[in-house]
Amino acid sequence: MARIYDGKLILEDGSEYFGYRFGAADERICEVVFNTSMVGYQEIISDPSYTDQAVVMTYPLIGNYGVNNEDYETRHPSVSALLVGECNDEPSNFRSTRSLSDWMKSCGIAGLEGLDTRRLTGSIRDRGSRLGLLTSADTPTEEGVRRIGAYRVPHDAVARVSTKKVRFSPAVGKTVCRVAAIDCGMKENIVRSLNRRGCDVTVFPFDTPAEEIERMNPDGLFLSNGPGDPQDVTPVIGLVRQLRGKLPIFGICLGHQMIALAYGAETYKLKFGHRGGNHPVKNLLNGRVEITSQNHSYAVRESSVAGTGLEVTHVNLLDGSVEGLRCERDCVFSVQYYPESAPGPEDSGYLFDLFTENMKRFGGNRNA
Numbered sequence: 003m004a005r006i007y008d009g010k011l012i013l014e015d016g017s018e019y020f021g022y023r024f025g026a027a028d029e030r031i032c033e034v035v036f037n038t039s040m041v042g043y044q045e046i047i048s049d050p051s052y053t054d055q056a057v058v059m060t061y062p063l064i065g066n067y068g069v070n071n072e073d074y075e076t077r078h079p080s081v082s083a084l085l086v087g088e089c090n091d092e093p094s095n096f097r098s099t100r101s102l103s104d105w106m107k108s109c110g111i112a113g114l115e116g117l118d119t120r121r122l123t124g125s126i127r128d129r130g131s132r133l134g135l136l137t138s139a140d141t142p143t144e145e146g147v148r149r150i151g152a153y154r155v156p157h158d159a160v161a162r163v164s165t166k167k168v169r170f171s172p173a174v175g176k177t178v179c180r181v182a183a184i185d186c187g188m189k190e191n192i193v194r195s196l197n198r199r200g201c202d203v204t205v206f207p208f209d210t211p212a213e214e215i216e217r218m219n220p221d222g223l224f225l226s227n228g229p230g231d232p233q234d235v236t237p238v239i240g241l242v243r244q245l246r247g248k249l250p251i252f253g254i255c256l257g258h259q260m261i262a263l264a265y266g267a268e269t270y271k272l273k274f275g276h277r278g279g280n281h282p283v284k285n286l287l288n289g290r291v292e293i294t295s296q297n298h299s300y301a302v303r304e305s306s307v308a309g310t311g312l313e314v315t316h317v318n319l320l321d322g323s324v325e326g327l328r329c330e331r332d333c334v335f336s337v338q339y340y341p342e343s344a345p346g347p348e349d350s351g352y353l354f355d356l357f358t359e360n361m362k363r364f365g366g367n368r369n370a
Contacts, residue, residue, distance in 0.1 A: 009114050011056070011085065011122070012135045012146035019122050020139060024089050025106030025113035031153045032056045032082035034134040035299070036123045038278035042345020043102065047084060047111065048075040050163040050187030051255065051297050053229035054156065056083035056112075056134060057277075060123050065102035068093025075189040075344060080163055080229075083112040083136050087119045112136050130273045131299065159230035160256075163187040164208040171203045179361040182220040184208055184238055186228030186256050191344035195354050196224070209237040212244040221361040222250040225257025227340070232259035232269050232300055239264045247332040250360040252353070255298055258336035261312075262327060268306035272323070275299040276339075279346030282319040283339060285326070291319065294339035295346025301338065302327065333360050 009023040013034065036058040037046055043064050046057060064086040084106065091101050106113055114136060126132070133153060135146045165185045171193050178200030183193070186208045196203050204218060208228075215223065223245055225238060232239075235256070242251065242264035253261045259269050276296040283294045302324040307314055316326025316337060328335035335357075341350035 007116070007139045010137060010139050010141070011114060011117065012137065012141070012143060012150070013125070014133045014147065014150045015129070016143055016147050017125065018143060019117040021085070021114040021117035023113065024091070024103040024115055025084065026110045028110075028112065029135065029137045030082050030112055031133060031135050031150055033131055033155075034058065034085070034122075034126060035131050035275055035277055036060055036126050037297070038280065039345055040279075042279065043084075044069050044073045045075050045191075045345045047081050047106070048077075048079045049189055049297060050076050050080055051227050051229050052081040053159045053163055053187065054080070054082055056085055056136060057081060058085045058119055058122055058126070059087075060119060062087040062119070063090060064088070065090035065093060067095035068098030069100050069102055069105040070095070070097040071099055072097065073344075075191060076163075079109050079111060081111055083114065085117060085119065085122070086113070086115045087117070089113065089115040126274050131275060157230065157234045160186045160208050160228050160235050163229065165205055166207060168207070169205045171197055171205065173200045173202045174198050176200055177202050179221040179358055180204070180218075181222050181224050181361075182206060182215050182218055183224040184210065184226060184241065184257070186226045186235060186238060188226035188228070189340075189342060189344060191342040192224075192226060192254065195342045195351065199354055199358050201358065208235065210241070212241050215241070215245065216248075220249065221364065222252065222357060224357070225251065225253035225260060225336075227255035227257065227297070229256075231271070232256055232263055235260055246329070246334055250333040250357065250364050251335075252357040252360075253336035254342075255338060255340065258327065258338050259300055259302060261334060261336045262302040262307070265310040265312050265329065267310050267312060268303040269300050270303050271300050272298075276318070279343075281339065283316050283325045284319055285316055287315055292349040293347045294325075294350055295343045296339045298338060333364055
């Protein structure tokens with residue numbers, strides 16, 4: 003007996019993509035984006051930067067190796083939905099503990115398989131990321147478009163995913179430096195990357211005042227990745243303005259954008275964002291090209307950097323957008339991409355080493 007479509011995605015322009023539901027079955031409205039990674043779906047789905055988004059996986063078959071207990075970037079995923087060509091619900095891998103569909107259902111993440119992901123990705127690439135309604139196959143198109151039009155995009159994504167209390171993660175081996183990390187939706191592999199380099203990491207909520215950070219007297223300040231528009235995260239922008247020049251600062255992704263805003267540069271929303279594990283970035287300081295993992299909708303406007311005290315250190319070779327900044331005077335630097343990978347290449351792990359060296363030069367280990 004032929005399988006009948008029971009779900010569909012309606013975009014705000016009225017286009018429809020039919021498929022079969024898996025995971026959680028409830029309706030939701032969210033921004034639809036695509037990711038070109040071939041592997042790493044567990045890390046992608048559990049990345050808090052995907053809050054309120056539906057992710058289209060361009061690789062056609064997802065779920066082959068199931069879900070394991072080690073590869074989470076957060077234990078409480080906030081992605082809205084996963085859209086795939088085919089979901090394998092019978093995984094085969096020695097680390098697998100459950101199927102992708104079962105895990106998504108337990109986390110309240112909706113799924114749709116069997117849809118034309120090639121056509122959908124082409125539409126996003128050509129016309130930009132848009133809102134969509136994931137719903138049942140019999141929902142009238144006009145009703146779906148009306149509901150999308152009435153939807154108001156939330157601006158509190160960081161507040162929802164940031165830790166609500168301070169937590170501590172100790173260094174692996176001898177403590178070299180103490181890091182205060184501002185959690186805007188931080189991936190766990192960032193913490194692990196710092197721990198492996200001898201950093202004790204104290205993770206703070208995004209709205210922690212500068213006075214509390216200074217009472218800790220850390221060797222460095224780290225600003226994490228996270229979802230949404232960086233201009234919405236005013237507490238962290240203010241924190242950078244108060245603490246720059248007082249200690250080394252390193253920002254990734256959203257943290258990079260907030261550093262730019264704190265110095266007076268501008269950010270803007272990309273047409274369809276950068277999401278995948280194969281983005282070439284050129285380091286302008288040494289001429290080397292790094293293959294990077296990325297997930298962001300916003301970028302720093304290059305023309306706005308002049309006169310801020312920042313300089314551009316990295317650029318994206320696909321579209322020329324800004325991928326890195328630094329202020330040598332204040333010992334501040336940042337990158338737009340994910341040097342911790344998870345998933346993706348590990349070409350850029352040296353940036354964590356640079357942060358550690360900056361802390362040592364600035365007087366690191368004074369608290370060890």
